[in-house]
Amino acid sequence: MSLRVGFLGVGHVHTASYMRHLLRHPDVSVIGLYDWDAQRAATDAERWGIPALGRDELIAASDAVVICAENVHHRALFEAAAGKVRAVLCEKPIATTMTDARAMLELAERTGTRLQIAFPVRYAIPLMALKEMLARGDLGTVHTARATNHGSMPGGWFVQHELSGGGAVLDHTVHVVDALRWLWPGVEVTEVYAEVGRDLLHPHLGSDDAGLLSFTLSNGVMATLDTSWSRPPSYPIWGDVTLELIGDQGFTSVDVFSQNVALAPRGGAYRWAGYGRDLDGALIDDFVDMAQGDRAPSITGEDGLRAMEVALAAYESERTGQPVAVG
Amino acid sequence: MKIGIIGAGQLGRSHALRWRQLGATVDAVYDTVRPSAERLAADVDGTVVDSVEELIRRVDVVDVNTPPTAHREPPVAALQAGRPVVCEKPLARNLADGRAMVEASEATGTPLYVAHVVRFFPEYNHLHSLVANGAIGKPGVYRSSRLGTYPQWGGWFADEAESGGVILDVMIHDFDFARWCCGEVTRIFVRRRRWAGPPPGEHAFALLRFAGGAIGHIEGGWNRPRGIWTTKIEIAGDGGLVEVDNSAPPLALHLHSGNRPPLPVTEDDPYLIELGHFMDCLEGRAQPIVTARDALAALEISLAGMESARTGRAVTLSHGEV
Numbered sequence: 001m002s003l004r005v006g007f008l009g010v011g012h013v014h015t016a017s018y019m020r021h022l023l024r025h026p027d028v029s030v031i032g033l034y035d036w037d038a039q040r041a042a043t044d045a046e047r048w049g050i051p052a053l054g055r056d057e058l059i060a061a062s063d064a065v066v067i068c069a070e071n072v073h074h075r076a077l078f079e080a081a082a083g084k085v086r087a088v089l090c091e092k093p094i095a096t097t098m099t100d101a102r103a104m105l106e107l108a109e110r111t112g113t114r115l116q117i118a119f120p121v122r123y124a125i126p127l128m129a130l131k132e133m134l135a136r137g138d139l140g141t142v143h144t145a146r147a148t149n150h151g152s153m154p155g156g157w158f159v160q161h162e163l164s165g166g167g168a169v170l171d172h173t174v175h176v177v178d179a180l181r182w183l184w185p186g187v188e189v190t191e192v193y194a195e196v197g198r199d200l201l202h203p204h205l206g207s208d209d210a211g212l213l214s215f216t217l218s219n220g221v222m223a224t225l226d227t228s229w230s231r232p233p234s235y236p237i238w239g240d241v242t243l244e245l246i247g248d249q250g251f252t253s254v255d256v257f258s259q260n261v262a263l264a265p266r267g268g269a270y271r272w273a274g275y276g277r278d279l280d281g282a283l284i285d286d287f288v289d290m291a292q293g294d295r296a297p298s299i300t301g302e303d304g305l306r307a308m309e310v311a312l313a314a315y316e317s318e319r320t321g322q323p324v325a326v327g
Numbered sequence: 328m329k330i331g332i333i334g335a336g337q338l339g340r341s342h343a344l345r346w347r348q349l350g351a352t353v354d355a356v357y358d359t360v361r362p363s364a365e366r367l368a369a370d371v372d373g374t375v376v377d378s379v380e381e382l383i384r385r386v387d388v389v390d391v392n393t394p395p396t397a398h399r400e401p402p403v404a405a406l407q408a409g410r411p412v413v414c415e416k417p418l419a420r421n422l423a424d425g426r427a428m429v430e431a432s433e434a435t436g437t438p439l440y441v442a443h444v445v446r447f448f449p450e451y452n453h454l455h456s457l458v459a460n461g462a463i464g465k466p467g468v469y470r471s472s473r474l475g476t477y478p479q480w481g482g483w484f485a486d487e488a489e490s491g492g493v494i495l496d497v498m499i500h501d502f503d504f505a506r507w508c509c510g511e512v513t514r515i516f517v518r519r520r521r522w523a524g525p526p527p528g529e530h531a532f533a534l535l536r537f538a539g540g541a542i543g544h545i546e547g548g549w550n551r552p553r554g555i556w557t558t559k560i561e562i563a564g565d566g567g568l569v570e571v572d573n574s575a576p577p578l579a580l581h582l583h584s585g586n587r588p589p590l591p592v593t594e595d596d597p598y599l600i601e602l603g604h605f606m607d608c609l610e611g612r613a614q615p616i617v618t619a620r621d622a623l624a625a626l627e628i629s630l631a632g633m634e635s636a637r638t639g640r641a642v643t644l645s646h647g648e649v
Contacts (some may be wrong), residue, residue: 141522143520143522143528143530143550144520144530144532144548146532146546193516193534193641194534195514195516195534195535195536195542195543196542197467197468197540197541197542200467200468200540200541200542200565201467201468201563201564201565202565203565210467210468210542210563212468212534212542212543212544214516214518214532214534216518222518222520222532224518224532224534224544224546226468226470226544228467228468228563230467230468230563230568231568232563232567232568234567235568246528246530246548246550248522248524248525248526248528250552251550251551251552321514321641322640322641323516323639323640323641
């Protein structure tokens with residue numbers, strides 16, 4: 001029997017990608033979508049050829065749901081679904097406050113509804129290979145990690161903090177922090193310093209649009225991360241996820257989206273056309289597999305909370321002008 | 328133009344050869360290690376002198392290439408004798424020495440040119456021109472990287488007391504260049520790591536805040552496997568982005584032997600451009616694009632970065648008081 005999946009919120013830009021993968025998944029039937037914005041729900045329902053339903057009606061008909069609403073709505077939607085569906089895939093960040101995230105974790109524990117956070121970077125083949133290299137000890141003792149998660153300014157509700165909870169720093173910190181925690185199981189971020197830029201690259205935006213984090217990990221690694229929405233529309237690719245590790249035996253560098261072909265079409269913009277693994281597809285396959293069976297999610301609510309905590313600490317460091325302890 | 332070289336190591340030699348290419352005479356060479364001075368003097372038809380004083384008496388321009396701990400007395404003496412000075416970066420190993428040098432230059436009206444060579448690398452110079460001409464609007468996020476091999480060839484580079492380590496020896500290039508592109512630095516936070524190895528290594532990440540609101544990430548390190556030397560820079564502004572990656576230089580040579588003979592010195596050579604510019608300034612044909620005050624500001628940023636690395640706290644710069 002196929003897994004019945006519903007969408008709780010379709011406001012996030014990743015909705016389209018998750019929807020495409022779920023619609024063509026042989027073991028899934030997408031039964032409908034809900035959004036608090038009736039207009040948006042109707043538009044998406046027509047686009048994907050699935051019904052727009054009431055929230056609780058959709059939950060009642062679903063085995064699993066995907067939360068793709070604005071960040072501040074994650075908790076309420078999870079609370080509505082917990083105990084009623086087998087599994088939930090929640091877009092990152094898990095929430096916008098520690099209180100909300102903790103409430104979600106506690107509820108998942110109590111109801112048995114399994115919560116998975118959407119960190120597609122974990123499915124990147126170069127990073128999976130790096131994890132193996134680290135387990136093998138190729139680099140010796142690792143001393144530094146330098147990461148970037150540059151992007152283009154997404155606009156829309158991403159820059160309205162009453163809906164997003166934060167801008168570039170919240171949006172991008174979570175991906176890389178999760179990747180580092182996953183590369184080194186059991187390792188946590190211990191201290192964060194941040195220089196945050198507001199309206200720096202996009203005047204009058206009303207949001208942080210640039211962020212530089214310097215942090216330490218519990219395994220002794222010192223790390224930095226650039227979360228800036230610094231890729232202009234003319235840049236040949238939307239952004240990047242890069243990571244360089246230096247150990248006493250050498251260094252290694254990962255550029256997740258460097259699998260691309262430079263394309264210069266007559267009459268179009270020059271761009272880097274990617275051919276690498278579809279990370280969202282791999283994430284969806286993993287989620288569906290988990291929801292169908294009884295195993296624990298590979299990316300847990302705790303993972304989502306720890307990643308968000310670092311982004312919130314970066315904002316705290318912005319306020320104090322000094323490093324902030326985490327955890 | 329008669330040049331006197333103080334410090335006949337790698338950089339002193341590099342400068343001496345280029346002065347000659349520019350038509351100047353390397354008249355005198357001084358080094359506390361006399362055989363070094365003799366080797367260089369023989370190669371550039373110069374005379375080995377026994378003291379800094381003698382060198383200053385003989386020449387028109389004094390070019391100082393000693394470790395930064397030995398930067399104060401010779402340049403100050405030269406400036407007080409009315410001899411223009413070219414001095415390798417960093418300006419000095421501490422702020423008091425740096426101030427004394429700048430004050431000697433200003434008090435005597437004698438030029439002090441500090442060799443912040445990155446400003447003269449054609450790709451950096453061009454990038455700066457684009458930024459200065461508004462190609463990317465107002466700079467917002469500055470990122471640069473300068474990574475090479477640990478200085479295991481002996482000498483003083485690996486000795487932090489002498490060189491200041493990567494924060495002072497390596498990253499000062501980028502602190503100066505970042506300041507040239509983005510304005511005064513108001514705050515710095517640095518994490519730095521050194522490891523014993525083998526092989527030993529050192530690496531530092533600096534986060535900067537500029538007076539205009541821009542932010543910066545500057546990375547410097549001595550930890551690359553032998554022969555790997557990379558620099559990268561990217562500046563994003565509110566009107567666009569510029570980036571340079573030197574991993575594909577305009578000219579490269581790779582030999583099966585693994586040998587790396589020096590590439591021919593062309594008109595694109597940054598050291599040649601740099602010394603040529605100082606010569607133009609000395610002969611009244613140009614205004615310096617890097618002043619002694621710029622060098623002092625870059626030194627102050629580096630020293631504040633070292634303090635941050637030591638204390639684990641962000642350091643606010645008092646550049647207005649320098």
